[in-house]
Amino acid sequence: MIVVKSQRELDKMRRAGEVVAKIHHKLAQIIRPGITTRELDRIAEEIIRKEGAIPSFKGFPCAYGGIDFPGSICTSINNQVIHGIPGDTVLSEGDIISIDAGAILDGYHGDAARTYPVGKISDEAQKLITVTEEAFRRGMACAVEGNRIVDISTAIQEYVESQGYSVVRDFVGHGIGTQMHEEPQIPNYRTRERGPRILNGMTLAIEPMVNIGTWQVRILSDNWTVVTADGKLSAHHENTIAVTPDGPEILTRLY
Ligand code: MG
Numbered sequence: 001m002i003v004v005k006s007q008r009e010l011d012k013m014r015r016a017g018e019v020v021a022k023i024h025h026k027l028a029q030i031i032r033p034g035i036t037t038r039e040l041d042r043i044a045e046e047i048i049r050k051e052g053a054i055p056s057f058k059g060f061p062c063a064y065g066g067i068d069f070p071g072s073i074c075t076s077i078n079n080q081v082i083h084g085i086p087g088d089t090v091l092s093e094g095d096i097i098s099i100d101a102g103a104i105l106d107g108y109h110g111d112a113a114r115t116y117p118v119g120k121i122s123d124e125a126q127k128l129i130t131v132t133e134e135a136f137r138r139g140m141a142c143a144v145e146g147n148r149i150v151d152i153s154t155a156i157q158e159y160v161e162s163q164g165y166s167v168v169r170d171f172v173g174h175g176i177g178t179q180m181h182e183e184p185q186i187p188n189y190r191t192r193e194r195g196p197r198i199l200n201g202m203t204l205a206i207e208p209m210v211n212i213g214t215w216q217v218r219i220l221s222d223n224w225t226v227v228t229a230d231g232k233l234s235a236h237h238e239n240t241i242a243v244t245p246d247g248p249e250i251l252t253r254l255y
Contacts, residue, residue, distance in 0.1 A: 004202055009108065010251075014251050014255065015108075016053065018110070018254060018255050019048060019103040021254045022051065023103075027044065027099055027116070028116060032091070036089060038087055041073050041086035044072050052105065053105040056104050057100070058072050073100060075097060075098075076098040076225070076234075078233055079234060082100060091118045094120065095117075096233060098115045098236040099114055099116065107178055109240075110240050111205045111252070112205075114238075115236055132210040132236065133237045138155040139188075140152075141248065142154075143198060143204060144248065149185075150191065151198075152173075152206060153186065166210070167189050167215055168210075169188075172186055172207075173185070173205050175204055176203050176240055184204075186204060188208045200243050204241055205239070206239065208236070210234065211228050212232040213230040214229055216229035
C-alpha cells in the first residue's frame, strides 16, 4: 500500500529531512584525509541525538544473516557501493566516500546520501560524482503526478548509460514515511512493470547508485558492505522528496 501524506505529515517529514541535511552539512566540512569513518559516525549520531531524533540505520536488521547495523550512517569508500560499516578505516587523499544518513523525528523518517571527495580526487572520480548527482536530478524531475515510477527509473538509467556508466540493479529507491522503506520500490533502471502512478503527497527516496564499470555487485563477508563486482568506483546520491502540485520538493535540505 502506498501512503499519501497530508500537509501535516509533510511538515513532519521536512523536519526529519532537515536533521539529515544537517548531518551532511557538517560532514561535508570535516571529511578529509586522516579521519576515520568511526569519527564521522560519532559526529553524525551526535547531531541526530541533539535534534531529538533517532538514527534510522542503527540496529537495522541485516537481510543476509549478519549483525544488526552498528552505525548511525553508512560509510562506503571507493568500490564500496552502499552499506559500508563505520570503523577504523582512515580516509586517504583521493578516496571518494558515500555517506548515507537516516533519522526518525516525531515518527517520520528522512533519508539522504551524498558522495564526497577526500582531498584532491581524479577527474574520473569527480565525473562519476557529478553524473550521479545529475542522475538524481533527472529522476526527481519525473516525480510529478500523472507519471509512473518507471518514468523516474528510465530517466536515471538513460542518463547514466549515456555517460558510459551503469546503474546498480540489486538495490533500489523506495517510498518513505513512518517506515524507512515503504512502497513503492523505485528501481534505477527500467523494468517490465511500469510501477504505480505517481500522486501528489507521495514521499519518495530517489537514490541512483552509479558504477563506472559493471552494474554487478557482491556483498562482503560482513554481510553488509556492497562492493562493485569489478572493483571499480561507485557513487550514490539520494534525497527524500515529496510530490507536490508545484513539482517535486526536496525534504532533506536545510530550511
Ligand atoms: Mg534510501
